[in-house]
Amino acid sequence: MKTKTIAFDADDTLWINETIFTSTRAKFKAMIAKYVSDEFLDDKLYQTEKRNLCIFGYGIKGFTLSMIETALEITKEQISGRDIHQIMAFAKDMLVHPVELMAEVENTLKALKENYRLMVITKGDLFDQETKIARSGLADYFDLIEIVSEKDERTYRHILHKHNISAENFIMIGNSVKSDILPVCALGGKAIHVPFHETWTHEIVPEEQAAAYFYDTITSLAELPDLIKNTWS
Numbered sequence: 001m002k003t004k005t006i007a008f009d010a011d012d013t014l015w016i017n018e019t020i021f022t023s024t025r026a027k028f029k030a031m032i033a034k035y036v037s038d039e040f041l042d043d044k045l046y047q048t049e050k051r052n053l054c055i056f057g058y059g060i061k062g063f064t065l066s067m068i069e070t071a072l073e074i075t076k077e078q079i080s081g082r083d084i085h086q087i088m089a090f091a092k093d094m095l096v097h098p099v100e101l102m103a104e105v106e107n108t109l110k111a112l113k114e115n116y117r118l119m120v121i122t123k124g125d126l127f128d129q130e131t132k133i134a135r136s137g138l139a140d141y142f143d144l145i146e147i148v149s150e151k152d153e154r155t156y157r158h159i160l161h162k163h164n165i166s167a168e169n170f171i172m173i174g175n176s177v178k179s180d181i182l183p184v185c186a187l188g189g190k191a192i193h194v195p196f197h198e199t200w201t202h203e204i205v206p207e208e209q210a211a212a213y214f215y216d217t218i219t220s221l222a223e224l225p226d227l228i229k230n231t232w233s
């Protein structure tokens with residue numbers, strides 16, 4: 001009987017994600033440059049995304065609507081139908097982008113699966129996350145999959161309660177200090193940070209906020225089996 005559960009974030013923890021957004025932002029910026037030169041475009045797009053999060057939620061579809069809204073605002077509604085069409089094409093490219101696994105994911109999951117119950121907790125668009133999990137080829141490693149609209153203390157408390165997991169028997173692994181680490185530490189669970197080289201502005205937390213909690217940081221998932229064996233038995 002496996003009593004301990006290891007939960008993984010998906011985007012930028014199991015597979016690459018932010019890089020796809022970064023390259024789309026660059027294409028969007030190049031398109032808008034035909035209309036206006038705006039060095040603050042990145043921030044304007046982020047402000048629109050942030051404003052819309054509580055309406056559209058996380059994910060590519062909401063991001064796309066925010067690109068369209070930003071383009072309309074910044075070009076004073078002069079953006080062409082052809083370019084709106086191009087933004088739609090950006091979105092479709094993102095949604096069918098091949099799932100590129102992080103290094104050592106499969107070996108790590110294989111090693112951990114023997115002794116622990118494994119789980120995915122990811123936020124975002126339900127359909128997109130479901131197809132990414134299916135396309136990743138990793139689904140069979142996981143006993144539980146939770147796709148949620150926000151990753152805060154309330155969500156984690158609900159998930160632990162739902163699956164009858166106590167906080168001391170739970171570890172969360174992820175790239176976002178804000179979504180994967182701090183809320184779990186606050187509930188008395190353990191968390192391990194695996195930073196990715198790109199972080200969406202929305203997921204960045206002030207250092208002093210992160211310093212209030214203790215958690216381990218590793219550079220690759222390959223370090224995980226040993227770290228867990230040595231610190232959580």
Ligand SMILES: [Mg+2]
Pocket residue numbers: 009010011012013174175176
């Ligand atoms: Mg992530």
